[in-house]
Amino acid sequence: MSSQWNAVLQSIVRGWFPISAALAVGFFVGSALREPGIAQAEIRRSPPRAAMQSGAARSQATLSVISATLKRIDARLARFEQSAAQNKPGNAPGR
Secondary structure: OHHHHHHHHHHHHHHHHHHHHHHHHHHHHHHHHOOOOOOOOOOOOOOOOOOOOOHHHHHHHHHHHHHHHHHHHHHHHHHHHHHHHHOOHHHOOOO
């Protein structure tokens, strides 16, 4: 009976021990070479948010945009009127 157990133990040692030893060595080498699981990043603070504008400040910004738009429209209309005055049927050459 003792020789049968010796044969079984020898087959286990010959077959499984080298495989398990190689897996163990691979596990330890892999864990040693692996980068840490912690993310490293630069911490940047975002600029502080501007406070919500109240009615007067909001109206001032809106009115200045409207004023600039109206000035552009007025300039375009003035150019259109000048062009229309130059192209009147009475001012056409040959009449």
